Amino acid sequence: MAHPVARDTDLIPISAAARLLGVSVSSLRAWAAAGRVPHERTPGGHRRFDRAVLREWMEARGARVPEHDPSHPVHLVPGRITPRPRAAAAIGQAAPRIADEATALVADGRPRSRRMSTALRARLLEQAETLARALATGDLAPCIREAEWRAFRDGAADVPATRPMGEARALARAAERAAAAAGLEGDDLATCCEALDRLTAHAAAGLAAGRRSRRSIRSGQRHAA
Secondary structure, three states: OEEEOOOOOOEEEHHHHHHHHOOOHHHHHHHHHOOOOOEEEOOOOOEEEEHHHHHHHHHOOOOOOOOOOOOOOOOOOOOEOOOOHHHHHHHHHHHHHHHHHHHHHHHOOOOOOHHHHHHHHHHHHHHHHHHHHHHHHOEOHHHHHHHHHHHHHHHHOOOOOHHHHHHHHHHHHHHHHHHHHOOOOHHHHHHHHHHHHHHHHHHHHHHHHHHHHHHHHHHHHHHHO
């Protein structure tokens, strides 16, 4: 997907492109290296992004760049949900308990070092807190983006699918239990469950994309040998 720059276009550096997309530079660099984002190469090997091409790529994924402020962060995927303050409060208050239960579900009797368990719990706690913020604001995109990118890295690293998907399902199960224990019902409970289902689905999509990226890189290496 990367091609040498051979014409004058509205090219921007990776830092500006990352601001345009609302992602970190490291994430965009990894996506570009995996062939997920259209970009070009300068004679010196630097990545440059055509603003018009990037805009089309984003809009194809449900994003929209504000015309008045091209540096304004946008989302790569549609992520709007109805704000649910009550659900947000319930998940936010229960976040430590959700992380504990999800960690136990992932372990499922398998031996795990204390360091690994601590890291896993911290990761799940952060996800639960991020979910609570998304339920409060009605903006699920940051959660989706992180879930997909985290699973993409695991797929590209050839991590067994049981790890990223097991974590996603454990978090969903623990959060649903916490929501029920908090007495959520009706639209509050439905929106919470919908958000968790979407996060799990995007984790699966990210994992698949990472696997494809790994196969593509291996294929290129074999052909180059």
